[in-house]
Amino acid sequence: MAKLPPPVLKYIYAQFLGDQSLAYFLTDRQGKVIERGGDLDRLNLNLPLPGDTITDALLFMEGLLPLDTPSLQIPCVKMESDLSVDVHLFPTSEGYGLILVDATRTENKRVRLQQKANELVLLREKHARIINQYLGKGLAEQLLDLNFNQSGERKKIAILFADIRGFTQYAEQRDAGQVFDMLNEYLSVMIQPVLEEGGMVDKIIGDAVMAIFGILPSGFNPAVQVLHTAFKVIENVKLLGSKCADPHRAALQVGIGIASGEVILGILGTRERRTLSVIGHSVNLASRLEKQARPGQIIIDKTTYNAAGQLREAFTPVQLKLKGIRGPINAFVRDSAW
Known part of the structure; x- marks a missing residue:
């Protein structure tokens, strides 16, 4: 892939992430963290630190390594901190890359839609009871x-x-x-x-x-x-x-x-x-x-x-x-x- 200039990268970042927080971890093939960065504080990610095994610090990573697919995306994973993140896991030349994108807004929207769906189900049941009053x-x-x-x-x-x-x-x-x-x-x-x-x-x-x-x-x-x-x-x-x-x-x-x-x-x-x-x-x-x-x-x-x-x-x-x-x-x- 051709190297993209900073203005293009900035546009892509703004277009697809907006104000969502993002953190990343790079590991070796054994899953030990080599590098980390991004909005770690906003996502409440104190661990893992460089040298830590990523599967020990992030419980949702258990069983995902070694990665046997070209990449893996898991939406709205609930963290121990109660935040929801979209998980993106992919191989690198040295091991693996993990990107966590704040999905709290998406999760809250999903919860609201589910609540709305539950309300509509209750309304339909109520409507059915009323109809049964006349047609029962x-x-x-x-x-x-x-x-x-x-x-x-x-x-x-x-x-x-x-x-x-x-x-x-x-x-x-x-x-x-x-x-x-x-x-x-x-x-x-x-x-x-x-x-x-x-x-x-x-x-x-x-x-x-x-x-x-x-x-x-x-x-x-x-x-x-x-x-x-x-x-x-x-x-x-x-x-x-x-x-x-x-x-x-x-x-x-x-x-x-x-x-x-x-x-x-x-x-x-x-x-x-x-x-x-x-x-x-x-x-x-x-x-x-x-x-x-x-x-x-x-x-x-x-x-x-x-x-x-x-x-x-x-x-x-x-x-x-x-x-x-x-x-x-x-x-x-x-x-x-x-």
């Missing part, structure tokens, strides 16, 4: 009582999709724990009306809820049940926002899409953990309508509108072009200011 054994027992055909059956129901508008952008600027606690508050006020109106929470997907009506025996019109639920969700979210000092959180609103029609129902899972799988055009339609709804809006399909009785007065007709659905469809919109 109680629902499994109800589904068993209904004696649905395992291979699926057709049934006319109403489907609701509700999504918190602006939540993703809000969450990107907040701590994970803060986001989860806030999301739990919003999901609670969105889910409770579903349960009150005799509906069933089918899925919770991030900041969105899918609910179905007409499955559990109630004696009520599913179209009326789903609309009462939607009205309550809009008002609950608005009330929750009005209590928040954070203007960005106070501005969060929900968009809702609703459709009614015949779907195929089937039970998936084990006896301990069962849930419904709902398939059909009305499911896709409700999802597409929700995507079209602006903050605070409820958009319903014509079938739901025709079955809504006096609740139809809250809605105005509109034609929409929806992704994946041929031609414009007749839909009906209720704004939050209604």
